[in-house]
Amino acid sequence: MTTEHPFHVPTVDIGAYVGQGTAEERAAAAAAFDRAARTVGFVQVVGHGVPTSVTDAFAAALDEFFHLPLEVKKQYRTPPAVNRGYAPPKTESLSLSLGLAPSNRMHDFFEAFNIGAAVSDHPGLDLPEADYPENVWPAEAERFRAAVSAYFDEAGRVARTLTTLFADALGLPAGFFERFTDHSLDVLRMNNYALEAGELELDGDLTGMGEHTDYGIVTVLWADQVAGLQVLGRDGGWHDVVPADGALLINLGDLMARWTNERWMSTLHRVKPPIVDGRVERRRSAAFFHDGNIDAVIETLPTCLDDGRTPYAPITVGEHIRAKLAGSRAGVANTDAEREAARVLAAQGS
Ligand SMILES: O=C(O)CCC(=O)C(=O)O
Numbered sequence: 001m002t003t004e005h006p007f008h009v010p011t012v013d014i015g016a017y018v019g020q021g022t023a024e025e026r027a028a029a030a031a032a033f034d035r036a037a038r039t040v041g042f043v044q045v046v047g048h049g050v051p052t053s054v055t056d057a058f059a060a061a062l063d064e065f066f067h068l069p070l071e072v073k074k075q076y077r078t079p080p081a082v083n084r085g086y087a088p089p090k091t092e093s094l095s096l097s098l099g100l101a102p103s104n105r106m107h108d109f110f111e112a113f114n115i116g117a118a119v120s121d122h123p124g125l126d127l128p129e130a131d132y133p134e135n136v137w138p139a140e141a142e143r144f145r146a147a148v149s150a151y152f153d154e155a156g157r158v159a160r161t162l163t164t165l166f167a168d169a170l171g172l173p174a175g176f177f178e179r180f181t182d183h184s185l186d187v188l189r190m191n192n193y194a195l196e197a198g199e200l201e202l203d204g205d206l207t208g209m210g211e212h213t214d215y216g217i218v219t220v221l222w223a224d225q226v227a228g229l230q231v232l233g234r235d236g237g238w239h240d241v242v243p244a245d246g247a248l249l250i251n252l253g254d255l256m257a258r259w260t261n262e263r264w265m266s267t268l269h270r271v272k273p274p275i276v277d278g279r280v281e282r283r284r285s286a287a288f289f290h291d292g293n294i295d296a297v298i299e300t301l302p303t304c305l306d307d308g309r310t311p312y313a314p315i316t317v318g319e320h321i322r323a324k325l326a327g328s329r330a331g332v333a334n335t336d337a338e339r340e341a342a343r344v345l346a347a348q349g350s
């Protein structure tokens with residue numbers, strides 16, 4: 001361990017990109033984001049413009065669904081190959097998205113509900129149904145669909161605003177990312193971390209969600225201000241991170257690390273809830289994954305070629321995401337994530 005880089009998640013105000021900020025204000029925000037992306041890979045984003053009324057209704061909708069009986073929730077399961085609907089506790093293992101066996105030999109205890117971009121959102125494009133499946137909506141949670149859809153739209157707007165900022169931060173022409181994201185494979189994973197009393201003993205080393213990097217371009221993370229999320233710092237240690245007041249946490253995914261040849265970091269993270277008085281404190285989160293067009297080819301950006309590192313081989317969004325989901329959802333260890341897996345192994349024990 002070294003104290004050379006004390007761990008800190010920087011705050012960036014993107015208000016100048018949400019509204020019509022001046023060129024100077026935009027340049028300052030882009031430069032601040034670039035610094036954070038190079039050194040941490042996680043950012044507290046403020047000035048995002050998501051109304052509190054939308055996040056409040058969204059949080060209530062999560063409660064409405066997750067408080068339903070397990071048997072009801074299970075009606076909304078889909079096969080592992082379909083990344084939609086309900087995922088019961090202990091059915092997924094995120095560390096397998098890196099090709100690593102879960103550290104406690106158990107599945108992660110989060111339960112989740114996924115929605116995302118569907119074929120019907122893009123009439124006329126003839127997108128593959130397997131990657132853009134239709135959503136399922138729980139009939140028993142009446143306000144769920146409207147409230148979740150409203151938040152999905154806001155999170156998508158924030159993600160697209162961020163890619164506008166990314167083009168500036170990376171010295172690319174305005175609108176550079178649009179042709180890679182006009183039918184982006186966007187998914188919102190809503191997570192609930194809650195174990196019943198009595199389930200604790202069974203699980204020894206409790207993992208809410210195993211260590212992983214996110215797969216796509218950028219993730220917009222809403223979460224309760226409750227401990228649990230841990231981020232791997234450059235010091236090799238895991239650090240607790242909670243969203244700041246009014247902030248959304250933003251982190252970069254593997255496709256951005258590939259595009260920038262790791263000038264920007266796809267940072268490893270996990271969820272390890274602390275146990276207080278013999279129980280875990282319930283925690284909700286929702287990760288909006290902006291993953292890009294299924295057919296987009298991701299290769300090192302022209303402005304990121306000159307740093308002496310060997311570029312990653314070009315890959316399509318579809319190839320990359322399918323290998324990752326086969327790991328986390330279907331238990332097929334991903335053998336194509338050596339660089340990330342090595343970083344987890346180096347940090348183990350810390
Ligand atoms: O629950 C969290 O804070 C993190 C969730 C997460 O990393 C994910 O869904 O990919």
Ligand SMILES: [Fe+2]
Pocket residue numbers: 212213214269287
């Ligand atoms: Fe994640």
